[in-house]
Amino acid sequence: MKILVADYIYTPEGFVEYQAVAFDETIKTVDSLENLLQTYPEAEVVRTAPHSVIYPGFINTHVHLEFSANRTSLEYGSFMPWLDSVIANRDELMQSCDNTMMQQECDNMLRSGITTFGAISSFGTELEVCEQTPQRVVFFNELIGSNAQYADMLYGDFLERVKASQSCPKKSKVTAAVAIHSPYSVHPVILQKAVALAKQHSMPLSSHFLESQAEHEWLEKGEGEFKAFFEKYFNASTPVTNIEEFMHAFDTYPAHFTHAVQATREELAYLQSKGHSIAHCPRSNRYLGCGRLAIETLKELDLPYSVATDGLSSNDSLSIFDEFRAALMLHHQAPLNTLAPQLIKASTQDAAEILGLNCGRIEAGRLADLVVVTLPDLPQSKEEIALWSIIHTKEVAHIYIEGEQIA
Numbered sequence: 001m002k003i004l005v006a007d008y009i010y011t012p013e014g015f016v017e018y019q020a021v022a023f024d025e026t027i028k029t030v031d032s033l034e035n036l037l038q039t040y041p042e043a044e045v046v047r048t049a050p051h052s053v054i055y056p057g058f059i060n061t062h063v064h065l066e067f068s069a070n071r072t073s074l075e076y077g078s079f080m081p082w083l084d085s086v087i088a089n090r091d092e093l094m095q096s097c098d099n100t101m102m103q104q105e106c107d108n109m110l111r112s113g114i115t116t117f118g119a120i121s122s123f124g125t126e127l128e129v130c131e132q133t134p135q136r137v138v139f140f141n142e143l144i145g146s147n148a149q150y151a152d153m154l155y156g157d158f159l160e161r162v163k164a165s166q167s168c169p170k171k172s173k174v175t176a177a178v179a180i181h182s183p184y185s186v187h188p189v190i191l192q193k194a195v196a197l198a199k200q201h202s203m204p205l206s207s208h209f210l211e212s213q214a215e216h217e218w219l220e221k222g223e224g225e226f227k228a229f230f231e232k233y234f235n236a237s238t239p240v241t242n243i244e245e246f247m248h249a250f251d252t253y254p255a256h257f258t259h260a261v262q263a264t265r266e267e268l269a270y271l272q273s274k275g276h277s278i279a280h281c282p283r284s285n286r287y288l289g290c291g292r293l294a295i296e297t298l299k300e301l302d303l304p305y306s307v308a309t310d311g312l313s314s315n316d317s318l319s320i321f322d323e324f325r326a327a328l329m330l331h332h333q334a335p336l337n338t339l340a341p342q343l344i345k346a347s348t349q350d351a352a353e354i355l356g357l358n359c360g361r362i363e364a365g366r367l368a369d370l371v372v373v374t375l376p377d378l379p380q381s382k383e384e385i386a387l388w389s390i391i392h393t394k395e396v397a398h399i400y401i402e403g404e405q406i407a
Contacts, residue, residue: 001022001023001024001028001040001042001043001044002022002023002024002043002044002045002046002400002403003020003021003022003033003036003037003040003043003044003045003046004020004021004023004046004048004054004370004372004398004400005020005033005045005046005047005048006019006020006048006052006053006054006372007048007050007051007052007053007378008052008053008054008382008385009021009030009053009054009362010053010054010055010056010344010348010362010385010386011030011361011362011363012349012361012362012363014382015053015382015385015386016030017382018032019031019032019033020032020033020036021054021362021370022036022039022040022043023368023370023400023403024368024403025367025368025402025403026364026365026366026367026368026402026403027362027363027364027365027366027367027368028040028364029364030362030363033045046398048372048374048397048398049374049397050374050378051374051375051376051377051378052372052373052374052375052397053372053373053374053375053385053389054362054370054371054372055113055344055348055362055370055371055372055373055389056348056349056352056359056360056361056362056366056369056370056371057113057114057115057116057348057359057360057369057370057371057399057400057401058112058113058114058115058116058320058347058348058371059114059115059116059117059118059306059347059348059351059352059355059357059359059360060109060114060116060117060118060308060309060318060320060347061117061118061138061206061256061279061306061308061351061354061355062118062120062206062256062258062279062281062306062308062309062310063109063117063118063119063120063308063309063310063311063318064119064120064122064310064311064312064313065097065102065105065106065119065121065126065129065130065311066094066097066102066121066122066123066125066126066311067093067094067097067311067312067313068097068101068102068104068105068311068312069093069094069096069097069101069312070089070093070312070313071312073085073089073092073093074086074089074313074314076287076288076289076314077287077288077289078288078289079211079212079213079214079215079288079289079290080212080214080225080226080229082288082314083229084229086313087233093313094123094125097125099126099128099129102126102129103129103132103133105312105318106129106130106133106135107133108317108318108319109135109309109318109319109320110133110134110135110399110406110407111319111395111396111407112318112319112320112321112322112393112394112395112396113320113321113371113373113393113396113399114135114318114320115135115136115359115369115371115399115401116135116136116137116138116351116352116355116357116359116369117135117136117137117138118137118138118140118177118204118206118256118279118308118355119137119138119139119140120140120142120179120206120311121139121140121141121142121161121165121179122142122144122181123161124141124161124164124165127139127161127164127165127168127174130168130172130174131168131169131172131174132172134173134401134404134406135173135401136173136175136357136359136369136401137172137173137174137175138175138177138204138355138357139165139168139174139175139176139177140177140178140179140204140206141158141161141162141165141176141177141178141179142158142179142180142181143155143158143178143179143180143181143186143190143191143194144181144185144186145185145186145187145190146184146185146186146187146234146236146240147187147234147236148187148189151187151189151190152190154190155190155193155194158190158194159197162176162178162197165177166201173401173402175203175204175355175357176201176203177198177203177204177205177206178194178195178197178198178203178204178205178206179205179206179207180194180195180205180206180207180208180255181207181208182207182208182209182211182215183207183209183210183215183219183239183241183242183243183246184215184218184219184226184230184239184240184241186240187240188240188241188245188246188249191241191246191249192249195249195250195252195253195255198253199252199253202356204256204354204355204356205250205253205254205255205256206255206256206257206258206279207250207255207256207257207258208257208258208259209246209257209258209259209260209263210243210259210260210261210262210263210267211258211259211260211261211262211285211288211290212261212262212288212289212290213262213290213291214226215262216243216262218230218239219239219241219242219243219246220242220243222237222238222239226239243267247267247270247271247274250274250276251274254274254275254276254277255276255277256276256277256278256279256306256354256355257271257276257277257278257279258278258279258281258308258310259278259279259280259281259284259285259290259293260278260293261285261290261291261292261293262290262291265297265301268297268298268301268303269301269303271303272301272302272303276303277303277304277305277306277350277354278293278298278303278304278305278306279305279306279307279308280293280295280305280306280307280308280327280346281307281308281309281310281314281315281323282307282323282326282327282330282331283309283310283314283315283316283322283323283326284309284310284314284315285330286326286330287314287315287316288314292330292331293305295331295334295342296331296333296334299342304346304350304353304354305346305350306346306347306350306351306354307320307323307324307327307343307346307347307351308323309322309323319394320347321390321393321394324340324343324344324347324390325390325391327339327343328340328343328390336387337383337384337386337387340386340387340389340390341386343386343390344386344389344390348360348361349361367402368400368401368402368403369400369401369402370398370399370400371396371398371399371400372396372397372398372399373389373393373396373397374397375388375389375392376392
C-alpha cells in the first residue's frame with residue numbers, strides 16, 4: 001500500500017487541494033494524509049515535490065508505431081501528396097523500424113505521462129514490443145482490402161493477427177481490438193465480418209473516417225483526387241461504399257472514429273446517436289492539411305472525443321503534452337482556461353470510457369495508473385492548473401501503472 005501526497009489531485013469532481021491518494025494495484029480512496037494514515041498505518045508515504053499535481057495516467061487512443069522510422073521521408077502539407085509518399089516509402093520505412101526503435105517511442109510516450117495507448121497495427125510487427133512495454137496497450141488489428149478478389153485472403157490474415165493478440169499473456173496488459181482502415185479501403189463484406197467479430201468478443205473497435213476533403217468527395221461523388229489515386233494504384237474507378245453505408249455498418253456496436261475532420265454536422269450527429277466517439281489528432285490534421293475538427297460541435301452534440309498523437313508518419317513526436325499544446329493553438333476560438341481542462345478530461349476519463357478500461361479516474365476501485373506533474377510555481381487559482389500543466393510539462397515527474405512505480 002502506498003499513499004501519494006501532492007498539492008493538488010485531479011479527480012472526477014475537479015482539482016482537490018492538500019489531499020493524498022491511497023493505492024496498491026487499485027485506488028482505495030482520496031482523503032487527507034492524516035485520515036489515510038489512520039486507515040493504512042503501514043502504508044509507504046510518497047511525498048511529491050512542491051507544486052505537484054497527481055493526474056490519472058494519460059491515454060493516447062491512436063498511434064501507429066510501425067512508422068516510427070519516419071523523420072523527413074514523407075511529404076507534409078496536403079493529404080494526397082502525403083498518401084503518395086507513404087506508398088512510395090512504406091517498405092523502406094517499415095524495414096527501418098525495428099523493435100528497439102518502437103520501444104524507444106513507447107518510452108517517449110511514457111515520459112510524457114501516457115500509461116495507456118491504442119496501437120493501430122497493419123501487420124502485427126509491433127506486438128512483441130507491446131507485450132514488453134510497461135504501458136497498458138489496446139492492440140487494434142487493422143483490416144484493409146477493398147478488392148473483392150483478395151478480400152477473403154486479407155480477412156484470413158487479419159484473423160490470424162487478432163488471434164495472436166488475444167493470446168498475449170495477462171502480465172503484458174495487452175487488450176485485443178479491431179481497427180478498420182477506412183471507408184475507401186475496406187470492402188463492405190469483410191467490414192461487416194470485422195464489426196461482427198468485435199461485437200462477438202466485446203473488443204474495442206476503431207476506424208479512420210473522413211480525414212480529408214478528397215475522401216469525402218470520393219465517397220460521395222466518386223470524383224476528385226482519390227479517383228486518380230485508385231485508378232493509378234488499384235485499377236479502380238468507383239468507391240466500394242459511401243458515407244451513409246459505411247456509418248450504418250457500425251450501427252449495432254460503438255466505434256472510435258479517428259479524425260472525422262471533414263464530417264458534416266449531420267454525420268457527426270448520426271455518430272452520436274449510435275454511441276460512437278472521435279479520436280482527435282490536432283497535429284496530424286494540421287501537418288496533412290486536413291483542416292480543423294470542430295470540437296465545439298462535438299461538445300454541442302455531446303459526442304465524446306479523445307486526444308491522440310497519431311503516428312510519426314504524420315507527426316513529430318508522440319508526446320501527449322505536445323499534442324495538448326498544439327490543440328491550444330489550433331482551436332484558437334476557445335478560451336484557454338476552458339479548453340485546457342477539456343483536453344485533460346478527453347485524454348483521461350473520457351478515453352478510458354471509450355476504450356472500456358478501468359482507469360482514467362482517480363477514484364476508489366480504478367486501476368492505479370497515476371502520473372505526477374510538477375509545476376514551476378503554484379497557480380493563482382484551481383481554474384488555471386490544467387492550463388499551466390499543459391504549458392509547462394515536457395516530462396512527468398513520477399509514473400505508476402497498476403500501483404507499480406515505473407519512473
